[in-house]
Amino acid sequence: MSLSASDLTEMMEMWEELNFSSAAVDAGGLSSAGAAAGGGGSDHLDNLTHVETFMCQAGFSQTSFLYSLSVLYVFIFLVGLAANALVVWVNVRSERNHYETHLYILNLAAADLCVVATLPVWISSLLQGGHWPFGTAMCKITHLVFSVNLFGSIFFLACMSVDRYVSMATAGDGPHPGGARGNRKVLRRAVCVMAWLLALAASLPDAYFLQAVKSVHSDATFCRPVYPADNPSDWMVGVQTSFSVLGFAIPFPVIAVFYVLLARAIPSGSDRERRVSRRIILSYIVVFLVCWLPYHAALLVDTLTLLHVLPFSCGLESFLYVALHLTQCLSLVHCCVNPVLYNFINRNYRYDLMKAFIFKYSTRTGLAKLIDATSHASDTEYSAVATATENTIPLNVEKP
DSSP states (O other): OOOOGGGHHHHHHHHHHHTOOGGGOOSSOOOHHHHHTTTSSGGGGGGSOHHHHHTOOOSSOHHHHHHHHHHHHHHHHHHHHHHHHHHHHHHHHOTTTTSTTHHHHHHHHHHHHHHHHTHHHHHHHHHTTTOOOSHHHHHHHHHHHHHHHHHHHHHHHHHHHHHHHHHHHTGGGOOOOHHHHHHHHHHHHHHHHHHHHHHHHHHHHHHHHEEEEEOSSSSOEEEEEOOOTTSHHHHHHHHHHHHHIIIIITHHHHHHHHHHHHHHHOOSOOHHHHHHHHHHHHHHHHHHHHHHHHHHHHHHHHHHHHTTSSOOOHHHHHHHHHHHHHHHHHHTTHHHHHHIIIIITOHHHHHHHHHHHTSTTOGGGTHHHHHHHHHHTTHHHHHHTOOOSSOOOOOOOOOO
């Protein structure tokens, strides 16, 4: 989140005491990248007098704006928590967990679940104007949990796109021996471990510098990164750039390229089946782009301001304040969309869901066995692209 104009002078006065760059303020504290993205170029305040700083007043009610955002975050929390918890529960119970993308989908849902689980803390801070009453330890831990799982969610989407294409490309090679299937299973587990470790490594630097900082002019405390005094601007630019590179510049091309290759590799079938399959595959790319491109575009503008490429102005500060808040909120919508896109529209997942709820105590009726028999007919669809209400992708992808 970004720094409100009314706080800019206070940040200037805190500089010497705290070795803190006001451009890194995160009024709401929602993510470590958001924290680094904060001030919208307030690093240039050394070129402004205190009088000029006071004149940078927002042309809107920031309190009302933050309250409105809180409502959106509450919606994301409720929907994301329910949807991802359901996905985790069904996938853990499912007997279908030996198929291609199950491990990635389970880890993706777990990561999204942890992301939305931290939102009540940030919503509480937003409703208090950015005040952080939970202390430095909670500041670091909550940011770390949020950031690790946010990176993890993005990495698992990229891994899943690669795995699905590779499974499709090798499907025509004939049945694989048991040893090869076992090797693939081990490889997927190793990839998931590496994805979590990379997410942790990407999140640690910013979390290390986070502190609960006491305000000079009020009793408020803020959860903010306090970078080294000799080069705070370089640290801010580095953190923002690393987030954009690891969170978008690398994963998005991977997701786009491998899903395009997957769409082209769909075997011959009816025109309707191919169209539906390709539309669903295209939706994977579009949803990721729509959720993440606006935030990284706003982050890029903020980075260019920190680098003095764009001159700081009050209008730019107000624009970045709104843009970084809104686009960060939009980026978290993916935690609600992923369960639908990668699970609920999949026929086999719905079978497993019905078995878990409707047929849990109905084995004597034979309905559970009937659903098992029907769902096995579309195992190929689940393992290859996991899409559509109908069996739209008749691929012969082997079980690992």
